[in-house]
Amino acid sequence: MEFEPLDQFLQRRKKLSEIESLGHSPYPHRFDYTHTPRQITEQFASRTAEELTAERATVRTAGRIVALRPHGKAAFAHLAGDGGRLQIYIRLDVVGEQAFKLFQLLDLGDIIGVSGELFRTKTAELTVRVEKIGLLTKALLPLPEKWHGLADVEMRYRRRYLDLIVNERAREIFLRRAQIVRELRRFFDERGYAEVETPMMHPILGGATARPFVTHHNTFDMDLYLRIAPELYLKRLVVGGLDRVYEINRNFRNEGIDAIHQPEFTMLEFYQAYSNSLDLMDLTEELFRGLAEKVCGGTKIKYGENELDFGRFERLSMRDAICKFWPAAAGAAPNAAEMAQSGGPRGVAERYNAYAHSSSAEPIAAVEKRTDGELTGELFEVIAEGHLTQPTFIYDFPTGISPLSKQKPDDPSLTERFELFIAGMEIANGFSELNDPVDQERRFRAQVEKGGQDMPKEVDIDYIRALSHGLPPTAGEGIGIDRLVMLLTDSHAIREVILFPLLRGADAPDAAPPDAAEGPK
């Protein structure tokens, strides 16, 4: 296989065979090093030129050549490794003719190992005076352009390896993502949770409302859904006596793609027996505050134009949020009592639509067909959601849009459910789990009857059976990890925090998918 840019690819292959004919392997098997390039720049950062000369510190290190400045019988280069950049200086009279010949056959992108003493150049840059040099891996393709780097966003996602080599920020985002996931595990492990893995292929859809991906198992000749949520399996485990469980894994939803949606995304779900939704709000605050401190060094974090304060979470009922953010141009704001009345949300929605029609705002569709609960949820989304920049729990979700949540003892129209919003994004969703099997079956059947693309087609009878064995009072929550990583890395597109986000087409932009991939219409 040959790749573009072909002239450079062929040129490098020619150099590779010259290197081989000099007796060097272009792909040796291992290399012992004393430091990574980053360790050297960090460890010797404060040494003066005189100290280095006196110390005669010898290092052995390896990295990718990311800059090359030859000067005839000498040369400077920079090696990148472990997130650091280290200058090396190579001279013909130090390394000898053989080694210098090898060096002259090296290109940007090659991975080499060097050893030598550290010194400072006359511009005071810490530098290895190379005594020995060896090729560790020949690169047949060049690095991205050095001034602009890899700017093409599509290329950055499709060839993430290049993005990671060239863009420091990409590297930082994904290392921080790893750190966040590590901290999440530590947090739950410390509190007695067991990490579990439940099926990603589900015979019955459940645990959320979303359009699924469908796949097929050949031996069983069985259609399966890629899971849209692990929820129903995790609660089965709580029935089974695993009182505290969590899972960090992918969910798949066959829906739109935009700055905060990808078809496969990572979700943390956790369940805690003998607790309710209020306990989880407290736990969530503790989790987020600790994460911000650990990962960002403080509870106040920069997110675009905003400073988000993870030290203080607001709490607002959904009805109050609608009243609070009611647009001034839409006339008198509703009050909580009006929102609570039967038919109240409908009246409010009609008022909102009257305003929406006279402005550029999007009206709420099909008001007459929706229930009060659905309209409350709609009103919240169009009126309040965008205003929730600082961390805010919205609680008291209508029962009609919360099929898995337990109702409030004093108001069955509402459930003990909350969602956490930060920077206008929904980050978490938690509730006291409905554990009455009769009520749960009734709500499932109502969903199936309602129909629609993103509604379950059948009731998960085994889940009802599990509840019939007794689910202790339990609270559960899901946290969108990708969006959490966005917040903690000041990233504004979910694709920036997913290593290989889904893009249209099979391979590179220059390799258009064949027509056969279209399939029958």
Added chain:
RNA sequence: GGGCCGGUAGCUCAAUGGUAGAGCAGCUGACUCUUAAUCAGCGGGUUGUAGGUUCGAGUCCUACCCGGCUCACCA
């Protein structure tokens, strides 16, 4: 899926409807403290694809492909 914007050398970008260009990267040569190294020279293009208008299209029109933003669905 709708709307808007974009696609020119490997990369970043130029080019009134009239001979497709620059910088970087690459190649050749010079150069033993450079760091966007420098200096001299050389090669590199089906202007996203397919049609159309025109004496003439990178430029205008149509369709399609790919991307970005945005709206809708959703977390």
